[in-house]
Amino acid sequence: MNQVIVKAVGLGTLAVMVVLGAWRQPHAADAKTPYPSMAPLDQYLIADRDVEIALARSAAPESISRDAEVMVLGRHGYETAVKGKNGFVCVVERSWTAGIDDPDFWNPKLRGAICFNAPAARSYLPLTIKKTEFVLAGQSRVKMFESLKDAFDRKELPALEPGSMSYMLSKQAYLSDADGHWHPHLMFFVPQTEAAAWGANFPGSPILASVNPEDRMTVFLVPVAKWSDGTADAN
Amino acid sequence: MNRTTGRMIALRSFALVLVLSASQTWGEDAKTAFLTMAPIDQYLMPDRNAEIALARSAAPESISRDAEVWVLGRHGYETAVKGKNGFVCIVERSWMAPFDDPEFLNPDQRLPLCLNPPAARSHLPLTFKMTALALAGLSGTQMFDGIKAAFDKKELPMPEAGSVCYMMSKQQYFGRKYGNADPHLMFWVPKTDDTFWGAGLPGSPVYVHQYSPEPITEFIISVAKWSDGTDAPTD
Numbered sequence: 001m002n003q004v005i006v007k008a009v010g011l012g013t014l015a016v017m018v019v020l021g022a023w024r025q026p027h028a029a030d031a032k033t034p035y036p037s038m039a040p041l042d043q044y045l046i047a048d049r050d051v052e053i054a055l056a057r058s059a060a061p062e063s064i065s066r067d068a069e070v071m072v073l074g075r076h077g078y079e080t081a082v083k084g085k086n087g088f089v090c091v092v093e094r095s096w097t098a099g100i101d102d103p104d105f106w107n108p109k110l111r112g113a114i115c116f117n118a119p120a121a122r123s124y125l126p127l128t129i130k131k132t133e134f135v136l137a138g139q140s141r142v143k144m145f146e147s148l149k150d151a152f153d154r155k156e157l158p159a160l161e162p163g164s165m166s167y168m169l170s171k172q173a174y175l176s177d178a179d180g181h182w183h184p185h186l187m188f189f190v191p192q193t194e195a196a197a198w199g200a201n202f203p204g205s206p207i208l209a210s211v212n213p214e215d216r217m218t219v220f221l222v223p224v225a226k227w228s229d230g231t232a233d234a235n
Numbered sequence: 236m237n238r239t240t241g242r243m244i245a246l247r248s249f250a251l252v253l254v255l256s257a258s259q260t261w262g263e264d265a266k267t268a269f270l271t272m273a274p275i276d277q278y279l280m281p282d283r284n285a286e287i288a289l290a291r292s293a294a295p296e297s298i299s300r301d302a303e304v305w306v307l308g309r310h311g312y313e314t315a316v317k318g319k320n321g322f323v324c325i326v327e328r329s330w331m332a333p334f335d336d337p338e339f340l341n342p343d344q345r346l347p348l349c350l351n352p353p354a355a356r357s358h359l360p361l362t363f364k365m366t367a368l369a370l371a372g373l374s375g376t377q378m379f380d381g382i383k384a385a386f387d388k389k390e391l392p393m394p395e396a397g398s399v400c401y402m403m404s405k406q407q408y409f410g411r412k413y414g415n416a417d418p419h420l421m422f423w424v425p426k427t428d429d430t431f432w433g434a435g436l437p438g439s440p441v442y443v444h445q446y447s448p449e450p451i452t453e454f455i456i457s458v459a460k461w462s463d464g465t466d467a468p469t470d
Contacts, residue, residue: 061438086430117432162396163424165432169440186440186456190397198351198399199322204295206403206420206458222420222456224440225469232469 033103043108044094053081056090060115060167061228065090077132087118096135097128100145100214104176113170119161124189126157145214164189169228184227188220269341277342278328287315290324294349294401295462299324302349311366321352330369334379338410347404353395360391383448394423403462418467419457426450
């Protein structure tokens with residue numbers, strides 16, 4: 001991965017790096033997304049509940065995810081499928097946690113397996129649940145972000161807790177059409193700040209960042225060497 | 236780096252991963268070789284420019300070129316280069332190791348690190364305090380007591396939120412046992428459980444060091460490349 005030409009594209013929790021080469025235009029120019037609106041709900045659901053539980057857990061090493069709470073997406077939102085006992089919560093996020101301009105925003109194939117530590121489960125996960133609630137109520141992308149702004153303004157969403165972080169080490173995840181499962185990585189959620197505060201996105205830096213004004217946060221990403229199953233990242 | 240059998244050995248502000256194997260031994264003589272302070276000259280670098288360059292090598296040039304740089308003099312650290320991006324680069328010495336580390340006063344150790352602004356504000360006072368105690372010729376026990384008292388009296392700050400540190404210098408030297416270890420990032424937080432970030436569990440890419448007597452927890456994440464862009468050794 002050439003980090004000199006890598007740009008962090010804010011996809012909410014589905015923070016994926018896109019290599020900006022001559023072969024690909026920046027997202028803002030991707031006017032012709034193949035996913036202009038929400039697909040039928042069934043396309044976002046995983047029919048086999050056990051498969052979704054396993055996918056969610058694959059976001060972190062088994063030593064962490066086996067004792068985690070697991071939530072799965074149903075027709076009316078996320079629901080607890082497995083009670084946990086270590087404070088971590090694993091879920092499979094869908095495309096609408098992407099950034100407002102992301103061409104994959106309505107891509108029904110996206111599967112963002114993620115395990116949150118306890119502070120992130122308390123202070124970040126409510127954002128995912130709230131977005132999902134808006135989307136399942138039939139809101140458009142623009143309307144969803146308007147509703148999100150209202151929710152923030154009414155303080156219906158908690159402030160990010162210090163130390164909020166997550167694992168995204170699933171080889172089975174699908175984070176975008178362009179990058180597939182991308183690389184195994186950790187994510188750190190902090191109140192909105194500049195990427196430079198952590199030295200992120202500079203040439204040679206191992207830290208990438210996505211500043212997400214709509215979510216009122218900055219997400220820092222650190223790629224790591226191995227997937228949750230212990231195999232090495234080939235790239 | 237075999238992370239199944241790997242164990243994180245942390246040296247207060249610097250940390251490294253080692254692989255435990257039956258063939259790896261640590262000489263009995265070395266266990267007691269560095270319990271007393273060597274002549275101060277052995278800890279100093281006679282070439283100020285060499286120390287500046289070494290300090291800067293802790294982070295990619297895109298970060299360290301605009302960082303403030305401190306160097307060690309006979310009476311403590313002093314500013315050698317003014318910075319403009321809020322980062323501070325410095326070469327720590329062996330007394331930043333845990334007090335029970337066999338190489339606690341190994342004069343050969345050179346630990347370059349670059350700290351982001353929150354880390355510079357909240358970690359460097361500890362470095363300066365430890366250095367002052369070491370240069371005053373105090374014993375390890377006296378230093379331990381001095382640091383404990385300083386925290387008890389709140390003379391030393393707790394880690395600020397978002398404290399991050401780069402240790403990516405290929406020239407870093409942790410001593411006889413660990414050599415130059417591997418490139419990594421470090422995150423300091425007020426003392427918390429190892430499991431707060433899922434650290435130290437099988438397969439986890441996060442390692443942890445619990446300071447003592449400081450009420451600080453250090454999380455460590457290995458990265459793929461040295462600051463010069465070359466690949467770090469794997470396994």
